Amino acid sequence: MNDYILLMHALPPGSAQPTGDWASYLHRLRNTGRFNGGSSIGAGVCVSSRGITPTLSTSLTGYIRVSADSIEDACALLEGNPVIEAGGTVEVRELPRD
Helix, strand or coil, X not given: CEEEEEEEXXXXXXXXXXXXXXXXXXXXXXXXXXXXXXEECCCCCCCCCCCCCCCXXXXXXXXXXXXXXXXXXXXXXXXXXXXXXXXXXXXXXXXXXX
């Protein structure tokens, strides 16, 4: 199995925010044995060695780390995800073993 990160994006301003049941969704993920943690994402800064501060991505609101056989399998784990259910976007990225 590979590791993937599911990056939750904020819905556009004025959109109804996700009201789905996060507890039920995370409980279901834990029961699959493929949930490897996650968290909401708070305020932060971008840091550069040249002293330039690039623009901080403000659309990321949280992440979930999962194990899956493929990116399609990781996407299947989004069933019931409150962000998806609210019409939002979740970015799915593989975490390569470097």
